[in-house]
Amino acid sequence: MSIERGLEFSILPMPRIHFGPGTLSKLPALVAAYGRRMLLVTGRQTLRRSPVASRILDELRLAGMEVVCLNVDREPSPELIDEAVALGRVTPYDVVVAIGGGSAVDAGKAISAMLLQRELVERFIEGQPGFMPHDGRKVPFIAVPTTSGTGTEATSNAVISRVGPGGYKRSLRHAAFVPNEAIIDPALMTTAPPELTAASGMDAFTQLLEAYLSPLASPYTDAICLSGLERFSRSFELACGSAAGDVAVRADMACAALMSGIALSNAGLGIVHGFASSVGGLFDIPHGTLCATLLAEATRENIRQLRASESGEPGLRKFATASRILTGASTGNIADDCNRLVEHLESLQTLFAFPRLGNYGIKESDFDVIIPATRSKTNPVPLDQAAMRRILAARV
Numbered sequence: 001m002s003i004e005r006g007l008e009f010s011i012l013p014m015p016r017i018h019f020g021p022g023t024l025s026k027l028p029a030l031v032a033a034y035g036r037r038m039l040l041v042t043g044r045q046t047l048r049r050s051p052v053a054s055r056i057l058d059e060l061r062l063a064g065m066e067v068v069c070l071n072v073d074r075e076p077s078p079e080l081i082d083e084a085v086a087l088g089r090v091t092p093y094d095v096v097v098a099i100g101g102g103s104a105v106d107a108g109k110a111i112s113a114m115l116l117q118r119e120l121v122e123r124f125i126e127g128q129p130g131f132m133p134h135d136g137r138k139v140p141f142i143a144v145p146t147t148s149g150t151g152t153e154a155t156s157n158a159v160i161s162r163v164g165p166g167g168y169k170r171s172l173r174h175a176a177f178v179p180n181e182a183i184i185d186p187a188l189m190t191t192a193p194p195e196l197t198a199a200s201g202m203d204a205f206t207q208l209l210e211a212y213l214s215p216l217a218s219p220y221t222d223a224i225c226l227s228g229l230e231r232f233s234r235s236f237e238l239a240c241g242s243a244a245g246d247v248a249v250r251a252d253m254a255c256a257a258l259m260s261g262i263a264l265s266n267a268g269l270g271i272v273h274g275f276a277s278s279v280g281g282l283f284d285i286p287h288g289t290l291c292a293t294l295l296a297e298a299t300r301e302n303i304r305q306l307r308a309s310e311s312g313e314p315g316l317r318k319f320a321t322a323s324r325i326l327t328g329a330s331t332g333n334i335a336d337d338c339n340r341l342v343e344h345l346e347s348l349q350t351l352f353a354f355p356r357l358g359n360y361g362i363k364e365s366d367f368d369v370i371i372p373a374t375r376s377k378t379n380p381v382p383l384d385q386a387a388m389r390r391i392l393a394a395r396v
């Protein structure tokens, strides 16, 4: 028996996970364990689309909980977090609960992280001038995702955006920010519309593929990514179409998203998420849409660069494995399987008509600002500026 040489990895904390149809009914009991006054952060459509969530809110109030509601209609800005935190400092909350998509859950996570701090949130955002490390003190946080995408219910970071010239999309991060509890109830996801299901599903898929190919991937994250890719492969198109109301299909997608969050926390992400940070700070483009539009070209470029690299073989083998899972077949040849992966990603792009970058006002002349601001430390292979330009130019 041989031991893999150089194998070394650590695993971040996980939330206590409650997964399955109907698990939202556990919320009142979970909340009560933390106290009686709660901040409930919801997405714009959450309570309208999910009558069950509305009913649980009534139950909480009937049980004597004091519930303060905050509605979040976009990716959280520093101002949104600071204003919510200022109100919470007047009368402290015992627990923060977020029910909604990635933006609502990230907002809840950031608010819970800031309620016990005196500074404004920007001081703790990675890469900001005057950055100060956060000490990890926070108010307990419960995440209840209603879309299958970012996997933020399992991650230690919240993405904060200031969109526009000089803007950014960066993380507030600490291992302690992993939610205390994550309730993942696929029944809540059956009412998500097809476009949202497609964009958020492509985010989860991109995260699984990027974490799988990361130089920081471990046997732990590989196992999670492969299982997530299998679930995505069998249920993504069904969730976006004829089986949108099927709880088992939604459970597959919810599980794929959860696994993508666990994997990205532990292995990091690649160039598509590098662009998500740089492009996403400058232009108002939904995160899932950006991933969906760039993934095929980014994969083509990564495969091209791995083929040109002396140490590219393990990465190509992983792309071929992903190809076999996604297409359900193998040619028996790594190079051909890699080509078929790119073809498969392009077919998804065509099938769902993912919008191009130009639809959001992004022009070739913007690349000179975007590319120098793009980082991808955990891409499977280093990409120079010309390679990044090829990816963007193919999708402008």
Ligand SMILES: [Fe+2]
Residues within 6 Å of the ligand: 150, 203, 204, 207, 273, 287, 291
């Ligand atoms: Fe993402």
